[in-house]
Amino acid sequence: MKRPEAPVWWLGLVVCAWLLLAAHSAGAFPWSIDMFRGEAVQPLSEAPRNMPAGTLAINGVPPMSREVAAVTLHNPLKPTPAVLAAGKDLFDTNCAVCHNNDGRGGGPVGFLLRLPPADLTSGVAAQRSDGYIYATIRNGSIVMPGYGDAMSSHERWEVVLYVRSLQQQANAARAVPQQAGPIHPVPQKVSAK
Ligand code: HEC
Numbered sequence: 001m002k003r004p005e006a007p008v009w010w011l012g013l014v015v016c017a018w019l020l021l022a023a024h025s026a027g028a029f030p031w032s033i034d035m036f037r038g039e040a041v042q043p044l045s046e047a048p049r050n051m052p053a054g055t056l057a058i059n060g061v062p063p064m065s066r067e068v069a070a071v072t073l074h075n076p077l078k079p080t081p082a083v084l085a086a087g088k089d090l091f092d093t094n095c096a097v098c099h100n101n102d103g104r105g106g107g108p109v110g111f112l113l114r115l116p117p118a119d120l121t122s123g124v125a126a127q128r129s130d131g132y133i134y135a136t137i138r139n140g141s142i143v144m145p146g147y148g149d150a151m152s153s154h155e156r157w158e159v160v161l162y163v164r165s166l167q168q169q170a171n172a173a174r175a176v177p178q179q180a181g182p183i184h185p186v187p188q189k190v191s192a193k
Pocket of ligand 1: 097098
């Protein structure tokens with residue numbers, strides 16, 4: 001390829017410099033601060049607007065630790081089929097990714113966490129009170145995220161009842177002796193202790 005003559009280079013440079021200068025004087029350069037110089041209201045440059053009445057909820061349950069919730073909050077719902085069905089929907093959508101559909105841990109994203117998702121059907125987790133599970137859903141736990149913004153209070157109680165039904169199912173499954181041969185019907189009622 002033939003190299004362009006020196007004057008052509010110079011002309012190119014001069015045109016570039018001129019374009020830059022023109023862009024700068026037109027306010028188009030540097031573009032990195034365009035958003036800052038725009039029409040936006042700058043932080044605190046105007047007094048905040050008054051909120052219309054009723055914008056902020058004032059009748060919710062005040063924030064509290066799980067330890068306090070564990071003893072002060074009680075489930076207002078009964079485990080009707082409709083409540084359990086709603087709880088199952090919510091659990092499968094929000095919790096099963098970590099705790100698995102059966103609540104026993106080992107959900108598909110559990111491996112990403114520093115602590116394994118708890119088995120909700122056995123050990124300490126199964127001994128927790130309704131209020132404690134409710135507050136765990138609302139506030140989160142050590143590594144578990146809170147779901148306070150994703151579920152209403154009513155929905156959280158529905159999930160609590162569904163977790164209870166998962167615990168009953170797990171207990172029933174554990175009560176059936178693991179053996180070969182004909183499958184015995186799962187007993188309908190199994191005492192917890
Ligand atoms: C991102 C993964 C993740 C999701 C989603 C998740 N959890 Fe957890 N959960 C954990 C982990 C991890 C633990 C154990 C470590 C901890 O306490 O943070 C746990 C612990 C718990 C505990 C036991 C707390 C205790 O101290 O005994 C309960 C109850 C619980 N989760 C319920 C739920 C419910 C109900 C949902 C759905 C609304 C849910 N979790 C969604 C990860 C998750």
